[in-house]
Amino acid sequence: MIYLKQISLIALLAVFSFSCKPDNRAVADISDIDLKVVSENLDEELFACKSETEVQNFLNKHPNLGRYYFSDAPVEPGKLAGYLFSILQNQDFRTFKTQLDSLIGDRQTVIVDSLTKAFKHIKYYYPAFTAPKVEFMVSGFAGNDLYISDSLIIIGLDYFGGPNAMYRPDVFDYQLRRYQKEYIVPSIIFFISNRFNKISPGDQTLLADMIGYGKGYEFVRHMMPGTPQSLIIGYSEDNLKKTYNSQQDIWAYFIASKLLYEKNVLQKRKFIEERPFTTEIGQKVPGAIARWVGWRIVNLFMKENREVSIVELMEIENASRILQESGYSGQPDKVE
Known part of the structure; x- marks a missing residue:
């Protein structure tokens, strides 16, 4: 992990x-590789919550969020639902979410399709490889930018809005340039290389x-x-x-x-x-x-x-x- x-x-x-x-390496032909990446927009489910209780139910339904994605949240686990619900009530945050959706674009095309192609290349070289599930989140930087394991990838899209986003992650200036959507897939593949x-x-x-x-x-x-x-x-x-x-x-x-x-x-x-x-x-x-x-x-x-x-x-x-x-x-x- x-x-x-x-x-x-x-x-x-x-x-x-x-x-x-001469280069004797075979060119990877991924045309016949059967692999599908399952993705889920958990942020849409979170934004549909109308009460703190519903947020807690959402977290209970997706325990990996609390266990991994919100591992460094600014509040203790017992207060996470209330904290997230208060963020959801913030109109500026909702405006940011709308802007973020526009900046990121279609997630399937921009991220999932690109990941699928890269995963097919991995499977070409490593036939036992299975594609992790991909979950998208937006939480006002309450979660992490990325969580990557053998079976699950959680992408905090709020980190990757780029220079035109209303809000940027709290990192050094020299790190900000790579917090854009174009860097998401290469960074995931780099960390998968550790396996x-x-x-x-x-x-x-x-x-x-x-x-x-x-x-x-x-x-x-x-x-x-x-x-x-x-x-x-x-x-x-x-x-x-x-x-x-x-x-x-x-x-x-x-x-x-x-x-x-x-x-x-x-x-x-x-x-x-x-x-x-x-x-x-x-x-x-x-x-x-x-x-x-x-x-x-x-x-x-x-x-x-x-x-x-x-x-x-x-x-x-x-x-x-x-x-x-x-x-x-x-x-x-x-x-x-």
Whole structure:
């Protein structure tokens, strides 16, 4: 089971060029894959409640909401029904809900159909995969942005109204750009990748963390082919270009500072966690830069080892092997 309070998506690199080595990976043909995503608009049911008692009945009917989605609600569980009913009486909130419906658009087309296509790709590579049920909620930020498990996904749509919404989630400015509807599905697929992403529990190095994230982003790229790369990791296009063009300096800093095999948690956090920028390297280097570098390494590994499938990649626990066989040393892609 995977639970997520804030979406951790950073950015992908610019367009990758391909080397001359033949690519023996099969193209995923999902046309015959039988998979359906069941979705339910629980927010509509909540907004139809006319009393606190009806809200409580609603919560009783959907216990997963209280157990998971409202796990960090601003009130204790016994007072949740009253709190939600008071929100429902707020006219500004109802106006926000109407606006949100317009900004999100048709949920089936924008979210469910896109999830279905991605899930079909997962099932192509992992036949035992079953699609989780999807539930939509709007609760005035009383719940979480996303809850993800093997069998259930709850999407708090109020978080994803984008820059034109009346209200935005209470997060840092540098995190706000990815709280838009376009980021919902890529973020879900990234976290589902954790189910398949094998990582050595004994390797506590920064390199292991980097490769772990990199494999996750590569997974999304395979399960959502054609998705704009900025949506997969969330850097702006400008940051993608700057990072790609300055990667030799970034890599040189990692090597000179002996960061790859760093195990100190506080030291690793400076390069793995989100920040406005990576102070230690420079203000033009975005935060979580180690994740970007990790994906760069993984991508080059896949280019150099075209016989390795995405399933086989996800099984590789040895981060040092991926680095070594990638041949990465801060260089940009070769121009064919």
